[in-house]
Amino acid sequence: MIVAATAGHVDHGKSALVRALTGRDPDRLAEERRRGLTLDLGFAWCDLPSGRRAAFVDVPGHERYLHTMLAGLGPVRAALLVVAADQGWSAQTAEHADALAAFAVPHLLLVITRCDLADPGPAAALAHRELLGRGLPAPDPIATSAHTGQGLDALRTAFDRLSLSFPPGPGPVRLWTDRAFTVSGAGTVVTGTLLGGTLRVGDRVELCPSGGDGPTATVRGLHVCDRSVTEASGPTRLAVNLRRVPLVAVPRGSALLTPDAWVTSTLVDVRLHAPDSEPAALPAEVMCHLGTARRPARLRRLADDLARLRLSAPLPLHVGDRLAVRDPGTRTVLGATVLDPMAAHIAGRGAAARLRAALRSATGRPLLADELTRRGLVRSADMRCLGIPLPAGRPEQEWLIDPEHRHQLAERLMVLVWSHRELSPDVPELTREQIRDALGLPDTRVIDLIMSPHLREDHGRIGLANAPLPAALHKAAEIAHWELTTAGLRAPTALRWRELGVSTAELRALTRHGVLVRPAPDVYLTPDAIQQAVAVLQGLPEPFRVSDARTALDAPRRIVVPLLEHLDRQGITEKVTDDGHRRLSAAPTSSPRSTD
Template sequence: MQVIATAGHVDHGKSSLVTALTGMQPDRWEEERRRGLTIDLGFAWTTLPGGRTVAVVDVPGHERFVGNMLAGVGSVPAALVVVAADDGWSAQTAEHVAVLDALGVRDALLVVTKSDLADPAPVLADVRARLAETSLGDVPGVAASSRTGDGVPAVAAALEELLAGLPAPDTTAPVRLWVDRTFTIRGAGTVVTGTLAAGTVRTGDRLALAGRDVVVRGLQSLGQPVEAARATARVALNLRGVAVEDISRGDALLTPDAFRSTGELDVVLVHPAQRLPAELVVHVGSATVAARVRPLDDATVRLRLGGPLPLRVGDRLLLRDPGTRTVHGADVADVDPPELRRRGAARVRAADLTAGWDADADLARRQVVLRSEFVAMGWPVPSGATEVGRWLLAPGLADELAARVPAVVARYRQLRPLEPGPPTAVLRSALELPDAELVAGLVRPPLALRDGRVVATDSGLPEPVQRAVTGVLARLAVEPFAAPDTEALAAAGLGPRELAAAVRDGQLVRIADGVVLAPGVEDRARRALAAVPQPFTLSQARQAWGTSRRVAVPLAEWLDARGVTERLPDATRRLR
């Protein structure tokens, strides 16, 4: 399916043309039908002779309902511009075309209606020339009469050709469905409708709506229930988890965590403007929100929105001055802009934005950012970025920070020689990182991350401590289970801190407080016990190990805890 929007004056027969094409009356309200005046958005659809399905969003043409008109065209990729042969170009036509131009719409079909009342050729020529000066460019034109039916088949054929040339939508993109209608259905609950411009919606999907989760319990497209709808499509979603009074036109259903809600953003105007009012109205999708304006220069503007919107870099906004009805197109350049505190900061920011602001430049400014947040802003991940866990680092930053790590480690060990190296929290603070998780990506050989610390793989104990440990190991080589007592260790210069350092360095094994043995003690103890009849008593184990009760008791419990031995109910043990 493809979707188009109508545009044109209230008296130019838009709704009649839609009815002639689709056989459906797009005006939904009794007042609209009584007055012959489109007030709100209307919807109709048909299958063209070539087999292509098209949905039409019929927007109001009267100047009083321009807000509703903008809600209808915001998510639609193509337009049907309708002008009457007996009237021609009008102020409302100009206003609608200005909107299409500001939105950057490039695909359209011109239909000159009421061809039975006047020669359509002059109007066709005049309007095509005017449209050629806008983003629409060289627009094909067809004359038709909704009353007689003349030209309606030609309109259908021209629509076929127009729709065939539209770019394929990205059906894998995150969903951002701008709501244009809300209502309830007895037995079903809350229903919303909108134009799905990108992505795919499925029954059972969980979507985000104004900070809450909702579930798609039912889905329709063109009045028929479907399990999935792919862009571009008109869809109606039956939602679970939200009351109809809590949702309105302009809200958006979003793929969770795929968009960043922002109240302040920088935009680049499509056409520079020397003077802008202090306040404008921002239109995007079906949303309308007031905004305070801070021009950075003639081409760039900072907007402070009256309410947050889920926007991405590259979104096209329409800025409207309600007083003069002037419209400006603007492209979102940054949804999380920097503060402008210093004199001249606005001028520098404007120069950055107009120089070609892109993902590389944005990441270079932020330096370190969560990958999910960066992508939610609308940026692709730069090819030169470094990814560490959940984080992105600007190109070159990881190498720059990694070069500072050895000095931090050396200083820490100088102050605390008995510790193997600084904890990751110390590195995080020293390098001013937002998360200790980043440290893992900055540690390079001969440094390594071990047990939450950054250590030198070739580092050892201070020389006096190493001499004392070597002496202990020499004695244990002769008597493996004769652990020296606390007094002997202290006499050798091995207090609690020195022993802890030796254990961390892997040179001693701590069995209990004040009891240390040589590495490999587990295998030696197992071999000694294998020669003892099973099960065995603590006394038999002590004799097999040739040690005192001071060592045998904690050693036996240590082996139990490691699963080497099993203690039985009668206090004997056996090897597992």
């Protein structure tokens, strides 16, 4: 389906054209029919020659209904700009054309109406020049008459060609509501234009009403052009029956959203678009329009074409969304591309300058590489909420990092580990929490992205891999080596280590450096001694008991029991009976690691 809005001056024949095309009257209100004047948004549809369908959002042309006109143009990507042959281009035509340019509506048909009353040539020529001056597409005009039927077939054919540019849109749902009403026995129904995504009966949707974030709701039913369906994909006009949602919760300007797929924000950085690239003349207090929603906002200039908007209430946004920003005093309407809907507060000296520099290169296109370059480190979930496609075919990581930022953080991590090792040789490794705080990381899991091959992690502590023993531990290492070589598996007690002048902190540091192995508190052995013990155990008949191991190893129970438990943890031995009989499960391939 193609969904298009009408645009043009009051009484230029927009509603009459829609009636002639569809056979349906878009004016719903009795007052509209009585006065022959569109006061609110109207809706109608028709089948095209190809079998595809066109739906129309008819907007009021009177200057007093500017807000309603913007609500009609905001959610669509195609429009008919209607100019009457007998009246030509007018002030409201220009205002509507400015709104089309502000929203960057990409598909436009120029329709000259009332061609039975005047030559369409002059009106068409002026309209063509005005559109080009605003940077809008300026297609060949289609001359029509709702009274005689002239040009209606050509207009339907043009719609058919244009509909090929509107395949079903992927992505999450954001349905802007333009009507809400109650149906007896069904409850609340909202209508709107769905540009992309698929909505199904039974889906959960988030409600973002005009006052801010709302709750979730369940889709009870769907209708497309008065026909009940179980699912609908954009672009289409859609009526949605919501389960147990009060009517007041979904006024015009509300949105039905795919959960966790949008940034709902009040602080937004944008690039302003003005004719002829001149600095946009806007006051500090403006009105912002997106979809059918409007928000008062405070505008802060960051540069000639860059600004920050502080909205009075949240809007659901993606990078690249197009806002219309209006001066309430002069009715000037300018376009604004959303660069960052997750804007951070500006604080500290030089923060505004850094923000300007970062935003100057922002394109407003939803590209992951651009976001990583600007942000450095991001959550994958945040990228989805910003509308940034993630790489396909790869396992999703919680955190994504820019390559240059990764390089910088990896260098800082190496410097941090080296510095800490020099200052604290007895505890040379750092915990993940210490690294997180020192580097200002948001999550300890980011460390996995910046770990160097020159670093290793052991029992939650990170230090240098294959690092030489610090000079401060050389003496303690010599004493421990001499004592343990002499004692073998009859390891010194805590009292004996104190007599030797080796502190508990030094013993633990030697363990972390791999000089010693600590099978249990106050039991320290060399890796060679443990390897030799395993070789002795391999000669025992299996299964063997603790007493068998004590006899074979010629070692006291205070050593043998924790040694066997250590070998159990390493997967070298395993218990086969409840009373402690063991067997060797595998021969060790390297020195057993400490449990310290």
